[in-house]
Amino acid sequence: MSHSHLLHTSFIPTAPPSLRRRPRWAAPVPRTHQRIQSKIREIFMPALSSTMTEGKIVSWVKSEGDKLSKGESVVVVESDKADMDVESFYDGYLAAIIVDEGLSAAVGSTIALLAETEEEIELARSKTASPSAPASAPAAGNNDAPKVLDEKPSPVAAATPTPKASVGSAAVGALGSAVHPASEGGMRVVASPYAKKLAKDLGVDLKGVVGSGPNGRVVAKDVEAAALAAAKVSGGGGGAAVASPVAKPSGVELGSVVPFTTMQNAVSRNMVESLAVPTFRVGYTITTDALDALYKKIKSKGVTMTALLAKATALALVKHPVVNSSCRDGKSFTYNSHINIAVAVAIDGGLITPVLQDADKIDIYSLSRKWKELVDKARAKQLQPNEYTTGTFTLSNLGMFGVDRFDAILPPGTGAIMAVGASQPTVVGTKDGRIGMKTQMQVNVTADHRVIYGADLAAFLQTLSKIIEDPKDLTL
């Protein structure tokens, strides 16, 4: 496709006429597969421009089993520049589509098989059926496996936890059966259009979902709830988990290779990126009796432990701004003007860090409400970018699983992350020589040593422990 208009800007030379007037790009001539004696040809992802490395299948013009004539459009491919028709260079039958609509494939990888005769369609299909016999990838290094296009850069926007985990029957049993009043004794499922779409995306069987909509109709949130419940049943529940970046999806098919979702890709990128930062760790044991007592007292007002910890951390950070700083360019300190506490939350198929902004300034009750709102939004995949990208210090708490200590990876762009273990009764010796029982938790801070030094963390942790051991300031 011509890009003459793109090139109208004065500093770029006009494209040669040969580039300007080509409505279609021909597919590379499909090569005959060496190992297959019969005339089954592969259709490859064509290179539609010099910069193209992968293409997305916009639509299949032909369906499996359709007859093709030479020169006929078979498939529409989206490159980095435009959608283009790909034509067949042979007569034959479209035997099997390997890369479905909406998926991407690397340039040169096989996207479909072309059979010369109708009889060979079955043969061609049998080739694609066995996953252990991949078509030989013509371009070195190119993976045949189609991958979901990374369309949405924000991890949250990637709403679908992709692995099509079919929700197990165990989970379904726990959810009860949906008997719609007008669904002929459960024979027919009444579900809204979006609920059906979601169910397909999340791999939820609608038959097992209880509808909460009008007349017992299954609506989107029912499907989301079912998917979440199923994930909990098999995954062991959703806590916070920085150390295990990818929560295990439910009902995975053993022996299969499941590509990352967009969110998982984002996590993966961040994790690798973190290796470029020189980090070190400092641990501290904090007595939480007073904090626990406070929590019991104000729990009924909707205050959560997460909010209390975030508040305590924020108050400590006020006194140690360097721990709230970060190193952006390797040459300077960036002292953040706000104290924004990001808290890691495991959600279905990934991990997100909703941010409690200005946690030092907001009162504990508002902070708790805010936290609840953020978690709901995170579960519904509705967090706005400023609600998960603006953290200056991160908290990760695995205490609810009984984990007593762990080590967190520092998220790129921030200076420090604190891993919080379970708070548990411990026998301790006191200064006056007695032995007593105290509830204690271990925290472990990972920090970027370019900006935060050992003494900084030590001082910060000391302040934090004082705040937690005498938590009256938290409710101010």
Added chain:
Amino acid sequence: MQASVSPLSTPLPPHFIARSNSNLRLCGLRREAFGFRSVSQFQNRGSRWTSVVSRNSRWGKQLVFSASATVADNGSVPPTSFDYDLVIIGAGVGGHGAALHAVERGLKTAIIEGDVMGGTCVNRGCVPSKALLAVSGRMRELQDEHHMKALGLQIAAAAYDRQAVADHANNLASKIRGNLTNSLKALGVDILTGFGTIVGPQKVKYGKVGLSDNVVTAKDIIIATGSVPFVPKGIEVDGKTVITSDHALKLEFVPDWIAIVGSGYIGLEFSDVYTALGSEVTFIEALDQLMPGFDPEIGKLAQRVLINPRKIDYHTGVFASKITPAKDGKPVIIELIDAKTREPKDTVEVDAALIATGRAPFTKGLGLENINVETQRGFVPVDERMRVIDADGKLVPHLYCIGDANGKLMLAHAASAQGISVVEQLTGKDHVLNHLSIPAACFTHPEISMVGLTEPQAREKAEREGFEISIAKTSFKANTKALAENEGEGLAKLIYRPDNGEILGVHIFGMHAADLIHEASNAIALGTRVQDIKFAVHAHPTLSEVLDELYKLAKVNPHATTKPLSEPVAV
């Protein structure tokens, strides 16, 4: 939108044809109007016309004089002198266009309207729907976090006030209605209030419900009575949960889940509105694929953009055989039968159902029997010059029918163009309107527009007449302005004859497609060839370069004559 069904193929969708034996149902208001009118036909006009004078405003007074001249003769003998040169029955867009042109040509003109001025388009169609679509377009944009982020914008959650949206649509209709009425008054067109009935050659009576009638004579008469939503048999419209476009445009509620019966222009536009406002939509389409009537390639792309990613699902190849409105806590129940086998197929339960199965001509009570004209499925038969054809196949002198009532091409602007064509003929210039040059548009986000033939139609014609066709296509992704707007999704397609450069059809799916089509429709109307128009300059960067690109991609036989049909402009 409202005035159209599937303009390039049959004037009515297949539901209609398949059920042509069924009774046409009209919405409640209209049916009442019919009832009263048929009663009034039997009243003795002569004895009661004076009462109109006292009750009518200044328009009424004018009627007295015009009507008094003819009220005595009651027969079918054509009068020799006339109250008006032209009387138009129906003040919709068609009647309005005809009236304006008639005044310009010096004809003494009156327009009869029994309902509100402006007809379907202004009050219950194109105009209010554009107001709703303007809202839905913005909502869609604000809700598209990815799109906003790509532009560098951060928007907090977008929300809307239903009543304010409904008011916007209603206010727009009032404003346009006012403009239209004022333009007629300012030009000296008499507006006669009441339902018009043809009582004999060149003679029309009109009157308000419950009042006596007035009779006027006219040298020529144009029927422009338009259409009403078509509701298939078995569907009970209650105006609340089972509605037509008439009700939907008032936006009295936004259901969580609405079924839209019919996936043509009207259904598609409403799906855009409802999904933007948070509803989920189920389409019910009698044909095997959605969006019949569009060029298949455009339809496929449109489905990929307008249907698949949205909260929409669909049943195709089915009729809604029975729709029961919601009552007693039960939802709206829609029974579906297979379009071919007529076997019961499924039942759908929704919060509301919008019937968008096309439009039926509004021609009952016109008194066509008085002049031996029989409607065909309600449509008034006309020739290519809009002259009415009677039951014996003969032309009825001095009687024309334009717009939805003749069913040639059910679009507001087509009606207007037909009206202008008729006025041209009345003033001594023969004129035949080229319907293939009339563009059509669907105002979804992004928009769809088209003019001329679809690819299958063009191929069929090419085969029949023995010529080759070629296709040029371009993507909005190759357009700078579209990319600047971050709206690269779109396709434009030109169907032309490589031997002589004739443009057969242009189809656009993409941002502002409805505004872009006119360059192509003008080219078709004026007979401009591809090889000539490709030298016309387009401002850069604009979306109109999409068409420029098409013309430049086209490969016309270099020996084709450049033969512009119109005279070149002197410089």
